[in-house]
Amino acid sequence: MACCTPRIAALIAIGAKGLYLPLKELRRKGTAMNWISNYVRPRINSIFSRRETPENLWSKCDECGTMLFHRELSGNLNVCTSCGHHMAITARDRFEALFDGGIFTEVDVPQPVADPLQFKDQKKYPDRMKAAQKDTGEKEAMLVAEGEIGRTPIIAACQDFSFMAGSMGMYVGNAIIAAAQRAVDTGKPLVLFSAAGGARMQEGILSLMQMPRTTVAVQMLKEAGLPYIVVLTHPTTGGVTASYAMLGDVQIAEPNALICFAGPRVIAQTIGEKLPEGFQRAEYLLEHGMLDRVTKRTEMKAELVQIIRMLMHMPPPVMGDLPKPDSAELIEPDVEAADTDASDGEPADTSKAEDVKE
Amino acid sequence: MNYLDFEKPLAELEGKAEELRAIARANEEAHVEDEAAALDQKAADLLVELYGSLTPWRKCQVARHPERPHCSDYLSNIFTDYTPLAGDRGFADDHAVMGGLARFKDRPVVVIGQDKGNDTATRIERNFGMARPEGYRKAIRLMEMASKFNLPVVTLVDTPGAYPGKGAEERGQSEAIARSTEMCLQIGVPLVSVIIGEGGSGGAVAFATGNKLAMLEHSVYSVISPEGCASILWKDSDKMREAAEALRLTAQDLQKLGVVDRIVDEPLGGAHRDRAATMDSVSNTIAAMLDDLQGMDAAALIKARREKFLAMGSKGLAA
Ligand SMILES: [Zn+2]
Numbered sequence: 001m002a003c004c005t006p007r008i009a010a011l012i013a014i015g016a017k018g019l020y021l022p023l024k025e026l027r028r029k030g031t032a033m034n035w036i037s038n039y040v041r042p043r044i045n046s047i048f049s050r051r052e053t054p055e056n057l058w059s060k061c062d063e064c065g066t067m068l069f070h071r072e073l074s075g076n077l078n079v080c081t082s083c084g085h086h087m088a089i090t091a092r093d094r095f096e097a098l099f100d101g102g103i104f105t106e107v108d109v110p111q112p113v114a115d116p117l118q119f120k121d122q123k124k125y126p127d128r129m130k131a132a133q134k135d136t137g138e139k140e141a142m143l144v145a146e147g148e149i150g151r152t153p154i155i156a157a158c159q160d161f162s163f164m165a166g167s168m169g170m171y172v173g174n175a176i177i178a179a180a181q182r183a184v185d186t187g188k189p190l191v192l193f194s195a196a197g198g199a200r201m202q203e204g205i206l207s208l209m210q211m212p213r214t215t216v217a218v219q220m221l222k223e224a225g226l227p228y229i230v231v232l233t234h235p236t237t238g239g240v241t242a243s244y245a246m247l248g249d250v251q252i253a254e255p256n257a258l259i260c261f262a263g264p265r266v267i268a269q270t271i272g273e274k275l276p277e278g279f280q281r282a283e284y285l286l287e288h289g290m291l292d293r294v295t296k297r298t299e300m301k302a303e304l305v306q307i308i309r310m311l312m313h314m315p316p317p318v319m320g321d322l323p324k325p326d327s328a329e330l331i332e333p334d335v336e337a338a339d340t341d342a343s344d345g346e347p348a349d350t351s352k353a354e355d356v357k358e
Numbered sequence: 359m360n361y362l363d364f365e366k367p368l369a370e371l372e373g374k375a376e377e378l379r380a381i382a383r384a385n386e387e388a389h390v391e392d393e394a395a396a397l398d399q400k401a402a403d404l405l406v407e408l409y410g411s412l413t414p415w416r417k418c419q420v421a422r423h424p425e426r427p428h429c430s431d432y433l434s435n436i437f438t439d440y441t442p443l444a445g446d447r448g449f450a451d452d453h454a455v456m457g458g459l460a461r462f463k464d465r466p467v468v469v470i471g472q473d474k475g476n477d478t479a480t481r482i483e484r485n486f487g488m489a490r491p492e493g494y495r496k497a498i499r500l501m502e503m504a505s506k507f508n509l510p511v512v513t514l515v516d517t518p519g520a521y522p523g524k525g526a527e528e529r530g531q532s533e534a535i536a537r538s539t540e541m542c543l544q545i546g547v548p549l550v551s552v553i554i555g556e557g558g559s560g561g562a563v564a565f566a567t568g569n570k571l572a573m574l575e576h577s578v579y580s581v582i583s584p585e586g587c588a589s590i591l592w593k594d595s596d597k598m599r600e601a602a603e604a605l606r607l608t609a610q611d612l613q614k615l616g617v618v619d620r621i622v623d624e625p626l627g628g629a630h631r632d633r634a635a636t637m638d639s640v641s642n643t644i645a646a647m648l649d650d651l652q653g654m655d656a657a658a659l660i661k662a663r664r665e666k667f668l669a670m671g672s673k674g675l676a677a
Contacts, residue, residue, distance in 0.1 A: 112671070112672070113671075113672065113673060113674040113676075115674075116615070116671060116673075116674030116675060117604070117605075117606045117615075117674070117675065118675065119604050119605075120604060121591035121592055121600070121601070121604060122591065122592060170671050177668065199559075199581045199582070201581060201582055201587055201590065201591060201605075203581075203671075204580065204581055204604075204605045204606050204607065205579060205580060205581060205605075205606065205607065205612055205615060205617050206615065206617075206670070206671040206674075207581050208559060208560070208563060208579075208580070208581040209563075209617060209667065209670050209671055211536075211539055211560060211563045211567075212539055212542070212543060212563060212567040212667045213667050213668060213670065215536070215539050215540050215543055215567075216543060216664045216667055216668055218540070219540070219543060219544065219664070238560070239559065239560050239563075239581070241532035241536075242520075242531070242532040242533075242535035242536050242539075242560040242564075243535075243536050243539060243560075244536075245532075245536075246530075246532045246533040246536040246537075247536050247537075247540060259532075260527055260532070261520060261522070261526075261527060261531040261532040261535065261560070262520070262522030262523075262526075262527065262531070266522045267522050267523060267524060267527065270522050270523060271523055271524055275524060276524075279524070279527075280527060288528050288529075288530070289530075290530050290533060
């Protein structure tokens, strides 16, 4: 690590300071705020832990190579502000941006039996799980939530590619079933964001059985006459594509997302020839009739609101900034204050971070 | 006879016995019958030993045996009046998928299956049992017809997986598989499946999502081939034995996991060593599975199918 200079140590210290201050601020508000600090702190922690390490202050766009300031990038939903390339976004970050005021309630997912096959390759499956949980801070590869988008109530499920490549096992199946059940119980539409390398091999046949299980979930929505909208994000492949991710009433993909059953490498090996430009990318699928739309992440919320409100026979959405829901006002100011505190320190870091990269 | 690698000692014994008999036929003076009989006995003992404890990987090999009875063999042996129906009405007829109307023990049914082919010409024609979207769409069409005319559906599953090709992807391989699985779940008639060889991943699920599932004793059903799993998780495709073990893809493990309802015993040495006996056992199993569903109406069949899959896997190996 030749680049490990005292400057980095300084940056880490600033990051740590940023983390410390707003918490102290919260604590000063006294006992009445305890529930808030209990509730809000994990969120703040996650916001700051991402900024602790210097390499996260700046991200390089893997498409155009532009160096992007982290805050600018996350403010644009991890879409490159220079070339429009869509980078990965966690399920939690996506929900915070999607739901009005960043407010959503998680829907409980029944916990499946752990390591059902007692699977062991070079590592034990439970060890791989623990590592993924530690890396992501998430329990599993799918998050289910309910809330409002543009004051339109929905259930949303989002697959997290950062958790074991978003792979579909019993938990993901349970999550989709729970999401569909909640949608049916409350009469709300389901929006599902897919992202997966495929099935969770460590669950063997039981991962494969999530294809029929999740199809049953889709049928529950169909019977209840509720919209099921799939947003395919990069990458969505294998058994996931060949089940719930292709069964939406409306199929929307993010730009340039890889969407396929068999991956391009496998196909190139099989047919032994070069594949066409853009093969298996969202725009290619749109052209071949496999999708309804390709929509930028930054425009996705507005589009979902518009489509859902028509399918649900609701009046058109109100354009412009809506007042935040009442419940948000209790929590949001503190979080925003925390955010501001942190960013105050950041411009000063900019030059230093540039120095490090050079 | 085509021998698998682990059957090499068996091949030697059976070869020697055959040689002795050839000598005896050429020369009446040679008295080798006792010797040949002894070799036969040895070979028989070895067969019992080998097949009494097949490892998961060896089961994969048996399941893929080139002489194993294929879908077309079952169609001509346990069904009558088989009337193939072709095409997806959109693009093509996929020869990897056979299907149509037939009678099973006199009762009209719709039968659908993948066929791997029995020689070079038919293997190529059948694309080694790897269906393209047209194949799944043909299956969807046939299942819909079965539901409309209240005919039970029998599926015979034998595929390495869906075909990974450029055209297949362009024409919506994923969507076709997803819709076929969906159709399996929504038809209001009995759907029974038998995995007769290889149940390869999503390509198999699209046919096998039924009310009842049986597997031949040495067939396999898996989310990924052991070679594929080995190359991803072990970074070494030669670790297929370990992967086959870990994946729990044998009929016996799958029954423990609650994925498979019945196991069809195979003749000693595998289905290909006694085709007639295999046909009988599969026929009896299909009849028994259809009997199990006797008297259930459309709603009850659909409900039972859903509940079966929703509950599946909830107990792991302890099921
Ligand atoms: Zn860029």
